[in-house]
Amino acid sequence: LAKTTQPISMDSYEGQEVNITCSHNNIATNDYITWYQQFPSQxxxxxxxxxKTKVTNEVASLFIPADRKSSTLSLPRVSLSDTAVYYCLVGLGNILTGGGNKLTFGTGTQLKVEL
Amino acid sequence: DAGITQSPRHKVTETGTPVTLRCHQTENHRYMYWYRQDPGHGLRLIHYSYGVKDTDKGEVSDGYSVSRSKTEDFLLTLESATSSQTSVYFCAIGAGLAGDNEQFFGPGTRLTVL
Known part of the structure; x- marks a missing residue:
């Protein structure tokens, strides 16, 4: 399973854009990069x-360079409610094709957003 | 939210007693997982299931066993609870489609072993 490294914590203010970078130097060809958010007691x-490249949805963007050895989660205009732990995971999407969904969460990045 | 429940939500038990935690889903997802979360360790995979009666070990499976006799239920058993198994346990489900790493997590069970 590919190991990931991300900052332990980050601080920001409301309205700012936050970028959390994750390194995964030994990512495999078939691995996908996934980000999770966790609030306390949930x-x-x-x-x-x-x-690869860029993915955007209604809450975030994910930037992946060509070598795929890192990725950046971008949260636009954060608010207090974005204070949470963010996990970067690398792995396959299908157990039957090998590593599968045996994802390693690690300790994540604690994001704290202040007024 | 995905239909996934865990029971009990809180439990206090004594060292040496067996404990069973239940995860129930209404989504008919093929894959189910048990994780534990401890300060400084993030979430660690205990066991997972890729179908009825099909299970495999995760990274911290010692002292735990699982069973899945029905698609909707995934049981985690601590054969003889120890204080080191005091933790928050999360169940998760996933469709497991190719390229899909989306897992839906339950609310968690806080287990204290005295």
Missing amino acids: GPRFIIQGY
Whole structure:
């Protein structure tokens, strides 16, 4: 399973754009990159997933360079409610094709948003 | 939100006693997972299931067993609880489609082993 490295914590202010970078130097050809968000006393929640280039949805963007050895989660105009732990995961999407959904969550990045 | 429930939500037990945690889903997803979450360790996979009666170990499976006799239920059993198994346990489900790493998590069970 590919190991990921991300900052332990980040601070920001409301209205700012936040970029959280994750490194995954040993990502495999078939691995996808997935980000989850977790609030205290809740289970993680899926944010976004990508394989290469850029993916955007209603809450975030995911930037993946050509070598795929890192990825950046971008949260536009954060608010206090975005204060949470963000996890970067790398792995396959299908157990039957090998590593599958045996995703490693790691310790994540604690994002704190202030007024 | 995905239809996934865990029971009990809180449990206090004593060292050496068996404990069973239940995960129930109404989404008919093929894949189900048990994780534990501890300070400083993030979430760690205990066991997972890729179908009825099909299970496999995760990274921290020692001291745990699982069973899945029906699509909707995934049971986690601590054969003989120890204080090191005090943790928050999360169940998750996933469709497991190719290229899809989206898992839906339950509300968690806080287990304390005295």
